[in-house]
Amino acid sequence: xxxxxxxxxxxxxxxxxxxxxxxxxxxxxxxxxxxxxxxxxxxxxxxxxxxxxxxxxxxxxxxxxxxxxxxxxxxxxxxxxxxxxxxxxxxxxxxxxxxxxxxxxxxxxxxxxxxxxxxxxxxxxxxxxxxxxxxxxxxxxxxxxxxxxxxxxxxxxxxxxxxxxxxxx
Amino acid sequence: xxxxxxxxxxxxxxxxxxxxxxxxxxxxxxxxxxxxxxxxxxxxxxxxxxxxxxxxxxxxxxxxxxxxxxxxxxxxxxxxxxxxxxxxxxxxxxxxxxxxxxxxxxxxxxxxxxxxxxxxxxxxxxxxxxxxxxxxxxxxxxxxxxxxxxxxxxxxxxxxxxxxxxxxxxxxxxxxxxxxxxxxxxxxxxxxxxxxxxxxxxxxxxxxxxxxxxxxxxxxxxxxxx
Numbered sequence: 001x002x003x004x005x006x007x008x009x010x011x012x013x014x015x016x017x018x019x020x021x022x023x024x025x026x027x028x029x030x031x032x033x034x035x036x037x038x039x040x041x042x043x044x045x046x047x048x049x050x051x052x053x054x055x056x057x058x059x060x061x062x063x064x065x066x067x068x069x070x071x072x073x074x075x076x077x078x079x080x081x082x083x084x085x086x087x088x089x090x091x092x093x094x095x096x097x098x099x100x101x102x103x104x105x106x107x108x109x110x111x112x113x114x115x116x117x118x119x120x121x122x123x124x125x126x127x128x129x130x131x132x133x134x135x136x137x138x139x140x141x142x143x144x145x146x147x148x149x150x151x152x153x154x155x156x157x158x159x160x161x162x163x164x165x166x167x168x169x
Numbered sequence: 170x171x172x173x174x175x176x177x178x179x180x181x182x183x184x185x186x187x188x189x190x191x192x193x194x195x196x197x198x199x200x201x202x203x204x205x206x207x208x209x210x211x212x213x214x215x216x217x218x219x220x221x222x223x224x225x226x227x228x229x230x231x232x233x234x235x236x237x238x239x240x241x242x243x244x245x246x247x248x249x250x251x252x253x254x255x256x257x258x259x260x261x262x263x264x265x266x267x268x269x270x271x272x273x274x275x276x277x278x279x280x281x282x283x284x285x286x287x288x289x290x291x292x293x294x295x296x297x298x299x300x301x302x303x304x305x306x307x308x309x310x311x312x313x314x315x316x317x318x319x320x321x322x323x324x325x326x327x328x329x330x331x332x333x334x335x336x337x338x339x340x341x342x343x344x345x346x347x348x349x350x351x352x353x354x355x356x357x358x359x360x361x362x363x364x365x366x367x368x369x370x371x372x373x374x375x376x377x378x379x380x381x382x383x384x385x386x387x388x389x390x391x392x393x394x395x
Contacts, residue, residue: 009216054203054216055200058210114193117197118194120339124187124190126180
């Protein structure tokens, strides 16, 4: 079971603690109508993974304190999206074919969402050659632009036609 | 494409893109700080990292001057970070911040400043580290561990901090360069209380004194030395 968060944190407190409620569900997996064969259910491992963009250690520990079952506590795990980015980047180097493409896409997508660990500040190339004198001359040019004519009858100057013409009159 | 005077808009466009990217990278840095400096401790201001932005149509600008992160270290103490993106005239001397700055520090609030039953949030202002750095002395100093006492009208019992150029941070919270020496800014915000409060600083620090504390080469190292 994976609880994925992007901008929100864990919801609920006390008995309504989100992760606590989900961990109780792990006890009842056999009762749930899951799209899995009995064989797959028997050989599968149970775990609750809390996936967040931030360090959720405190939230996990809070749930652990609420949980009175040591077995359930041992099923709680956390991971950050940034870990997935790092793992995908690391694994793709040894992957090939479609697997490599998928891992590349995952890493690229997460990086695009800024879900990667800090690795220094990007240095974007900035145009050079402009002086502050140039700025002032630009302002001067702007100041010379003609101001749109204000229709003295209607006060309308957002379009080329008067409002009455827009109404077909 | 060569630039001419009429290309100023292109420069502004690129500059704004660079600012947006700086914000994104700073966000990553702060999230890393939660793990390496916060160390499972509560963020005093939750997930919020800035404030005092204006939404008004009448504005000098609509971008944050800086961001902050404060971790509750218990007993009215916080480990804190502040990024100062720029200094507008209304806040101080713009020349004091020719480039963005990261300040990390530890602040001990005075118990007398706490409201009855209040926690650290009741005495903590998110710009306290900013205040200590820019108001603590006549000229901001970088890559030097500084300390002060009885700041902000006695609300802060003592504080120590170090500031570095933000973009010098390359990875893993490492800070390029090192602290060469330590200087006292005791009473920086309240000149009347200088000597007595310097003594308070040394009493408050578990290591006895910041002077000669070493040469931290990373933000976590800075806190380990304190």
